Amino acid sequence: MVKTLALLALCATVAVANPIVLVKADLINNSGKTYQLQVDTDNRSCICLKNTQTAKILNRDAADMKLFSTSDCTGNFSQLGKGKTQINAQWVNSVSMGKSGVPSIGPYGCPNYFNR
Numbered sequence: 176m177v178k179t180l181a182l183l184a185l186c187a188t189v190a191v192a193n194p195i196v197l198v199k200a201d202l203i204n205n206s207g208k209t210y211q212l213q214v215d216t217d218n219r220s221c222i223c224l225k226n227t228q229t230a231k232i233l234n235r236d237a238a239d240m241k242l243f244s245t246s247d248c249t250g251n252f253s254q255l256g257k258g259k260t261q262i263n264a265q266w267v268n269s270v271s272m273g274k275s276g277v278p279s280i281g282p283y284g285c286p287n288y289f290n291r
């Protein structure tokens with residue numbers, strides 16, 4: 176019975192036509208805790224960090240990532256390259272990441288990502 180279910184789950188996974196590929200960035204707070212942001216690689220997402228304390232931000236594999244002091248990915252930004260870490264990132268109130276050259280989607284709310 177357990178084996179049948181496992182096999183079904185496997186088939187369901189294989190059947191997905193266009194799997195969503197995620198790109199990731201890590202948020203590290205003053206206590207050294209990490210929260211990982213994940214967004215669809217085919218889109219650019221704006222993520223509001225107004226209520227999330229960030230000491231460091233690490234762009235793991237996003238082709239393009241921008242850091243903003245505004246909370247809605249508008250105005251001046253600082254580019255964060257793939258594999259690069261921004262230290263002293265307390266000033267960052269939003270980030271946009273994913274595909275380059277397309278408008279960003281969101282943000283959808285401003286949660287504290289370390290308190291969910």
Ligand SMILES: *[C@@H]1O[C@H](CO)[C@@H](O)[C@H](O)[C@H]1NC(C)=O
Nearest residue numbers: 204205206208209228289290
């Ligand atoms: C860091 O995140 C942890 C949860 O992962 C939380 O308990 C702690 O209060 C946070 N620290 C700061 C300074 O935000």
Ligand SMILES: *[C@@H]1O[C@H](CO)[C@@H](O)[C@H](O)[C@H]1NC(C)=O
Nearest residue numbers: 195214215217218219277280
């Ligand atoms: C990503 O963008 C494509 C079109 O460019 C859209 O069809 C898709 O729904 C978007 N995905 C998300 C998670 O918004």
Ligand SMILES: *[C@@H]1O[C@H](CO)[C@@H](O)[C@H](O)[C@H]1NC(C)=O
Nearest residue numbers: 243244245248249250251252
């Ligand atoms: C962006 O930066 C320029 C030069 O530093 C500054 O003059 C301008 O006021 C800034 N714009 C915003 C929206 O912060």
